[in-house]
Amino acid sequence: MLLSNYSIEFVRLACGSKAQSLDMIALLEQDIGEVIPYLNAVLGGFQYTKEPRSVSLKLEGKLVVIYPEKICVSAPGDRLEAEKIIEWLREKINDTWERRGEIQPCFESAPKPKVLDILRLLPRTNCGECGHPTCMVFAAQVAAGDSDYNDCPALAVEQKIELSSYLGHFQLK
Ligand code: SF4
Structure with a gap:
């Protein structure tokens, strides 16, 4: 032990x-x-x-x-x-x-999600309903793991599925 x-x-x-x-x-x-x-x-x-x-x-x-x-x-x-x-x-x-x-030890950081990739999957209306002034700010928060993409109430079902799939590669669901 x-x-x-x-x-x-x-x-x-x-x-x-x-x-x-x-x-x-x-x-x-x-x-x-x-x-x-x-x-x-x-x-x-x-x-x-x-x-x-x-x-x-x-x-x-x-x-x-x-x-x-x-x-x-x-x-x-x-x-x-x-x-x-x-x-x-x-x-x-x-x-x-x-x-x-x-186990093969790993000495590297995991790849990170890209803010622009997340932004591409958001509605991009900058409506502010998530509490952030723009979709870009929200995308940066999601990329950093500080916000959940589900906090965007304007997401369509297809966008949720795509975001879940994309972020799943980085273990940020
Ligand atoms: S609620 Fe969604 S569409 Fe509106 S600003 Fe936030 S991320 Fe963009």
Whole structure:
């Protein structure tokens, strides 16, 4: 077993002048740096960095960043939800480590969806009903994984299917 123990801390980060987001950090008692490229391959992380070694991914709508000595989860909701995510990751980490002989490690970030490709599949009326001033802004949000394409109420069924298919290649559904 590579990872056996960790402790959890919550950190309240100021975002702008008023709003705050409660993020969680799991401090790991074991160094899991070596498993990170294998996790990148298994979990399909969307961003891999070599220095410091880390992989970022989205789990249940939360941004999760895995480092050798800690795991950060953005706005996990409550402690129970945070612990569920970390416990699931602990099992994945240990399972991936045990199976590393059969896994090709990945040292690259996943390809990213292109803003213009997403824009092409939107209604392009700039109606603002999604809460963004233009379809281009909304497309950029979707490409970054910060908005769901379903937040555009003007999408036709065919456009939803095409967007789902396109974003499915990048694990942003
Ligand atoms: S609701 Fe849809 S069509 Fe309207 S601005 Fe937003 S993305 Fe564009």
